[in-house]
Amino acid sequence: TKLILLDSLLQESMSGYTEEYLQKKLQEKLSAEHVEVVDQSDGCGGKFAALIVSTQFEGKALLARHRLVNSALEEELKTIHAFSQKTFTPEQWKQKQATE
Numbered sequence: 862t863k864l865i866l867l868d869s870l871l872q873e874s875m876s877g878y879t880e881e882y883l884q885k886k887l888q889e890k891l892s893a894e895h896v897e898v899v900d901q902s903d904g905c906g907g908k909f910a911a912l913i914v915s916t917q918f919e920g921k922a923l924l925a926r927h928r929l930v931n932s933a934l935e936e937e938l939k940t941i942h943a944f945s946q947k948t949f950t951p952e953q954w955k956q957k958q959a960t961e
Contacts, residue, residue: 878906878909878937878940878941879900879906880898880899880900880909881898883898883909883911883934883937884896884897884898886933886934886937887911887913887930887933887934890932890933890934891913891915891917891929891930891933892915892916892917893913893914893915893917894914894915894916894951895912895913895914895954896911896912896913896914897911897912898910898911898912899911901943902942902943906940906941907941907942907943908941908942908943908944909941909943909944909945910944910945910946910947911930911944911945911946911947912946912947912948912949913930913946913947913948913949914948914949914950914951914953914954915948915950915951916950916951917929918948918949918950919950923948926948927946927948930946930948
């Protein structure tokens with residue numbers, strides 16, 4: 862029974878979450894106007910990179926922004942092994958887009 866349970870837990874963590882699921886969750890929780898999520902773990906759902914644009918970031922330091930994102934994905938981050946994030950206000954995102 863222990864082996865079956867362990868195997869089940871491994872399969873769950875390996876299947877992980879999808880880019881689309883995380884993108885939708887971040888858009889909803891942070892009222893984000895733009896979200897990009899990339900699975901960097903070859904599809905197993907263990908490593909993601911996210912870019913998030915939200916008015917909720919206005920007037921907040923980087924650490925406060927990251928805490929907002931981490932709170933939005935509190936349950937998901939328990940099984941995701943690596944999560945990197947870039948956070949922008951809409952104005953910062955417009956400026957970044959203009960320089961690229």
